[in-house]
Amino acid sequence: MIVLKVAVFVSGRGSNLRAILDSQKLQDLISVTAVISNKIDCPAFEIAREYSINTYYLGKAEGAVQYSVLAKLLESLDIGLIVLAGFLKMIPADVIDVFRNRIINIHPALLPAFGGKGMYGMNVHRAVFNSTAKVSGATVHFVNEVYDDGEIIVQRKVDISDLTSPEQIAERVLKVEHELLPDVIEQFALNKISSDNARIEILN
Numbered sequence: 001m002i003v004l005k006v007a008v009f010v011s012g013r014g015s016n017l018r019a020i021l022d023s024q025k026l027q028d029l030i031s032v033t034a035v036i037s038n039k040i041d042c043p044a045f046e047i048a049r050e051y052s053i054n055t056y057y058l059g060k061a062e063g064a065v066q067y068s069v070l071a072k073l074l075e076s077l078d079i080g081l082i083v084l085a086g087f088l089k090m091i092p093a094d095v096i097d098v099f100r101n102r103i104i105n106i107h108p109a110l111l112p113a114f115g116g117k118g119m120y121g122m123n124v125h126r127a128v129f130n131s132t133a134k135v136s137g138a139t140v141h142f143v144n145e146v147y148d149d150g151e152i153i154v155q156r157k158v159d160i161s162d163l164t165s166p167e168q169i170a171e172r173v174l175k176v177e178h179e180l181l182p183d184v185i186e187q188f189a190l191n192k193i194s195s196d197n198a199r200i201e202i203l204n
């Protein structure tokens with residue numbers, strides 16, 4: 001069995017990163033070989049260190065990994081899949097080119113609604129709450145050059161009709177995220193995600 005090398009990009013708390021690292025079904029399938037962040041002091045880096053995973057701080061400061069060398073770094077690490085788990089910056093176009101259909105993002109709503117620039121974290125849940133929508137959910141999609149625009153791989157919906165705050169929506173959706181993201185990574189590692197005429201299918 002060939003182990004898929006995964007780089008996880010994060011900007012904050014890292015609960016999705018932890019869900020990936022703790023997933024039993026991923027233990028023999030993948031190895032998270034890099035955790036990369038634009039925030040040097042993000043809690044997700046602490047999680048990476050807890051699991052003895054190399055961390056890379058991405059930015060313009062001296063000593064940081066510059067965006068211009070990111071593609072080279074990922075190639076040198078032999079990364080087969082990039083997972084954006086709460087990463088709030090744009091991935092550079094050259095990285096998207098080199099890793100096309102090998103970069104996935106988790107979004108805490110049902111795209112194409114409640115997506116796009118500025119739609120991240122609690123902003124999304126507040127917009128969903130204010131819209132009076134009765135369902136929300138989580139989406140995992142391939143990443144292209146436009147925010148939240150790439151082909152959708154899977155979505156799972158969440159009934160929010162009984163909830164009375166954006167925070168409650170966030171909590172319920174996050175639980176689903178923690179199941180959905182490892183599920184998709186598993187399917188990817190097993191080569192079961194296929195793109196046919198711009199429709200993504202999960203093969204049995």
Ligand code: GAR
Binds near residue numbers: 010085086121
């Ligand atoms: C998650 O809810 C993720 O879906 C969201 O940020 C949170 C990160 O939490 N991502 C976006 O909003 C991207 N547009 P985590 O750091 O605990 O995994």
